[in-house]
């Protein structure tokens with residue numbers, strides 16, 4: 454596996470690959486790789502000639518200093534995992550390599566996709582995501598880029614980013630990977646205490662029950678039902694539960710049969726914030 458820290462060296466390497474007619478699959482990550490990431494990488498390998506993974510904990514997308522400082526960074530283990538799945542290229546730039554002296558996010562307008570759920574509760578988050586993903590797309594110039602659907606809102610925003618800025622990349626979303634007890638895989642899960650880890654599968658259990666009730670209750674009633682379930686839980690604090698149209702990410706006033714909807718949730722397990730979603 455080729456490992457690059459420098460944008461110019463990575464670019465030079467990839468230009469050569471493209472001149473040989475090779476396609477580039479790209480999996481941007483913040484490291485602390487789990488099976489979900491590895492499945493994206495395997496997919497990228499299957500569909501492209503060269504697979505590039507980036508590991509960069511992007512400071513401008515964190516609205517919480519402690520979350521950034523404590524974000525797990527087991528780089529040696531990540532490199533071992535990447536070698537195991539025969540990843541071709543790893544890009545691990547420093548903050549300085551990406552931002553120079555200006556660690557600030559560009560401001561984006563994603564046609565309203567950024568204003569609810571994660572965007573509403575994590576101020577500036579999607580400006581940070583947009584800034585780093587645009588910059589990585591400009592460096593790597595991938596043929597296809599792969600993202601997990603756990604961050605479904607992020608996925609839709611990145612599709613919009615590519616469209617608005619005419620970036621010639623195909624953005625693909627892949628299914629959520631779950632632990633055996635249903636907890637969505639996340640790099641933050643390793644930071645859960647034993648008791649919060651044991652409580653956390655309640656999130657997906659509740660999403661599955663809400664899915665069953667969708668259609669028998671209206672959106673408001675369903676939101677209230679979920680709030681009630683979490684009030685009975687000492688270890689988990691609900692931040693939001695909502696239903697949204699998959700394309701617009703707006704909460705529908707009435708359910709239309711020709712549209713696809715998804716339930717979205719964010720929950721605090723102690724200090725750790727977990728998100729999940731389910732197609733309805």
Ligand code: PAF
Nearest residue numbers: 481482483511582585604
């Ligand atoms: O989903 C992530 O890990 C990050 O938000 C991403 C897309 C790598 C941008 O930093």
